[in-house]
Amino acid sequence: MPPSELQDIPPAPSGVALDIARVRAHLGASRLGATLHYFQEIGSTNTHARELAERGADEGEIVIAESQTHGRGRLGRRWESPPFTNLYLSFILRPKLSPRHAPQITLAAAVALAETVGSFLSRPPAIKWPNDILFDGKKLAGILTEAACDEDRVLYVILGIGLNVNYHTGAMSAELRQRATSIADLTGTNVSRESVLARLIQDMDRCYGELEESGFEALRPRWEAHFALRGRRVRIDLGDQTVIGFAQGIDQNGALIVEDEQGQRRSIVAGDVIPLET
């Protein structure tokens, strides 16, 4: 479905549930999203998707909820999940990747999410490694990836996405308002969540397919084009350690490359990145 047609779906008045039949009708032959599990309220779509995956759910099944009582962010943070306003969804994936390459799924999802969001805005958003989508430094969306692996195989990946769609900053908690935004806030008008959701599933389907067929190198130029931190001085909190340096890019496994203050090239696999003033 061309994006223009998807964007022709008029936004429902706020407070109205997603029209899942309409989303399904737009998905066509998309491999992801053949089964959509829809809930008005759930603890966390990631937790439920993991339970389904453990019980043998197929690749491409998606859990979608209008609201989450225990929405989870990275590093044990809470994800604000008010009803009928945003998108909260989790994909069940069974990629043919070695555990070493599993982080590439998050990178591919970041490309898909940036492309989806960009199609509703006047210019593309930025990716903040590894998994935040920002616009002018404010967070629009986040990705929480959880994987189950054995020694040499990924058994399943749960890819959770939270995307602020019609969440006006005035309705956000005071703490969130400082650092978050939404598509509606940026465009000045509510958008159809069905359009955004259908587009996101299609973009994920496409980017995941490219990753499986051609590897991350096929997606890397688009990831790099959205990369927000290149050349920026950053602090990376690694839990027990902090690294300060200049962000250079990512390697083929998705690790962040930083040149530290001693001029050493460091490869960061996981951590919280905070941009610093130069």
Ligand code: BTN
């Ligand atoms: C982050 O930026 O910290 C990641 C946020 C991920 C939030 C989404 S909302 C849908 C899915 N279910 C969850 O509990 N979390 C993810």
